Amino acid sequence: MPISPNQGSTGGGFAATLTGTGLTGATVVRFGTKPATITASSPTSVSVVAPSGAGVVDATVTTPAGTSNPVPFYYVLPPVVLDVSPSSGPVAGGATVTVTGRGLATATSVLFGGTAVTPTVLSDSELTAVSPAHAAGEVALAVVALGGSATAAGAFGFVAAPTVTGFSPVTGLPAGGTLVDITGTGLSTTTGVTFGAVPATFAVLSDTRVAAVAPAQAPGTVTIALTTTGGSDTAPGVFLYLL
Numbered sequence: 315m316p317i318s319p320n321q322g323s324t325g326g327g328f329a330a331t332l333t334g335t336g337l338t339g340a341t342v343v344r345f346g347t348k349p350a351t352i353t354a355s356s357p358t359s360v361s362v363v364a365p366s367g368a369g370v371v372d373a374t375v376t377t378p379a380g381t382s383n384p385v386p387f388y389y390v391l392p393p394v395v396l397d398v399s400p401s402s403g404p405v406a407g408g409a410t411v412t413v414t415g416r417g418l419a420t421a422t423s424v425l426f427g428g429t430a431v432t433p434t435v436l437s438d439s440e441l442t443a444v445s446p447a448h449a450a451g452e453v454a455l456a457v458v459a460l461g462g463s464a465t466a467a468g469a470f471g472f473v474a475a476p477t478v479t480g481f482s483p484v485t486g487l488p489a490g491g492t493l494v495d496i497t498g499t500g501l502s503t504t505t506g507v508t509f510g511a512v513p514a515t516f517a518v519l520s521d522t523r524v525a526a527v528a529p530a531q532a533p534g535t536v537t538i539a540l541t542t543t544g545g546s547d548t549a550p551g552v553f554l555y556l557l
Contacts, residue, residue, distance in 0.1 A: 315332055315333065315334035315375070315382050315383060315385055317330055317333075317387055318333070319460070320385075320386070321387065321390050321460050322364055322388075322390065323392060323460065323461045323462045324367060324389045324390065324391055324392065324461065325366050325392070325462060326363075326367065327363060328363070329353070329362070329363060330361070330362055330373075330387075331359055331360070331362075332359065332373060332382075332385070334359075334375075336357070337377060337382075338355075338356075338357045338377060339355075339378050340352060340360045340377050341376055341378070342375075342376040343360055343373065344372075344373065344376070345364055345371050345387055346367055348365040348366070349365065350363060350365055360375055364387075367387075367389045369388075369389055370388050370389070371387050371389070372385065372387070373386075390417070390420055390460045391416075391417050392459070392462030392463070392464060393415060393416065393418050393421065393459045394416040394417055394464055395413060395414075395415040395457055395467075396414050397414045398411060398455055398468070398470060399411070399412050399414075400543055401470060402471035402472070402473050402543040402544070403445040403473065403543055404473060404474075404545050405474050405475075405544065407446045408445065409543070410442055411442065411443050411444070411445055412440065413433075413441050413442070413443065415439060415457070417438065418435060418437070418439060418440065418441050418457060419435060419437065419438040420460035421433050421435055421457050421459040422458055423458045424441070424443040424456070424457055425457075426448060426453055426470060427448065427453030429446045429448065431443050431444060431446055433457070441457070445472075449472065450472050450473065452469035452471045452472075453472070454466070454469060454470070455470040471543075475542075475547065476499065476500040476501055476540060476541075476546070476547045477498045477500060477547055479497050479498045479499070480497050480549065481494050481495060481496045481538055481551075484552075484553060485555075485556055486553065486554075486556070487556060488530060488532060488533050488555050488556070488557075489530055490527070490529045490531065492528040493525060494514075494527070494528055494538070495524075496525070496540060496549065498522060498524075498540070498547070498549075500521065500542060500544055501522060501523065501540065502521040502542075503542040503544060504518050504524050504541065507524065507540050507541075508539045509526075509553060510531060510537065512530075514529050524540065526538075528555075531555050533555045533557045534554075535553065536552060537553070
């Protein structure tokens with residue numbers, strides 16, 4: 315006599331169906347010692363709302379003719395979300411987000427606000443999900459699993475692409491080391507600054523300012539590009555490495 319599903323949340327309250335023969339007039343369905351609420355029955359199936367429980371229990375059906383053979387049912391602990399990385403992504407979606415925690419093996423969906431996506435479960439402690447397109451702003455991120463759901467402690471941010479409006483000074487020495495002030499909008503989630511193809515050390519000062527240290531380069535001109543979790547943009551003009 316199979317039961318479907320054969321696992322569920324320790325908190326109970328979910329629907330389950332036992333199928334078999336000779337189930338006419340089912341009076342009691344038990345999960346271990348606890349009775350379930352019968353919602354529908356027929357000679358070949360009994361639908362119930364499962365009670366709370368823990369571990370592995372025997373599910374049985376009792377009819378006027380007797381009690382069925384037991385079938386195992388597995389209670390699953392609710393998931394726990396410990397970390398979400400990155401904690402923001404572009405409004406266009408497409409960011410691969412890694413969620414770590416516990417009880418993630420049975421995850422069926424990840425909710426970005428009200429939008430559900432199907433995760434890739436890597437282990438009981440890790441899964442990934444690709445963020446959907448969403449308007450700029452912060453939303454709750456939650457993992458839904460057979461054991462229940464869990465919401466991350468911090469919000470997930472959907473970030474518009476940055477706009478770089480300028481930088482100063484516009485020249486530096488080939489040895490590098492020039493401190494360059496980059497201005498624009500949407501810069502608070504900056505993840506990288508490049509001078510030409512060379513990465514630069516940087517510090518985010520605000521949503522409108524990033525300070526970067528020009529790396530060593532041969533004399534000549536290069537463009538400055540800035541990347542955030544929302545996308546990337548290239549500053550107008552060029553930076554000149556003096557002879």
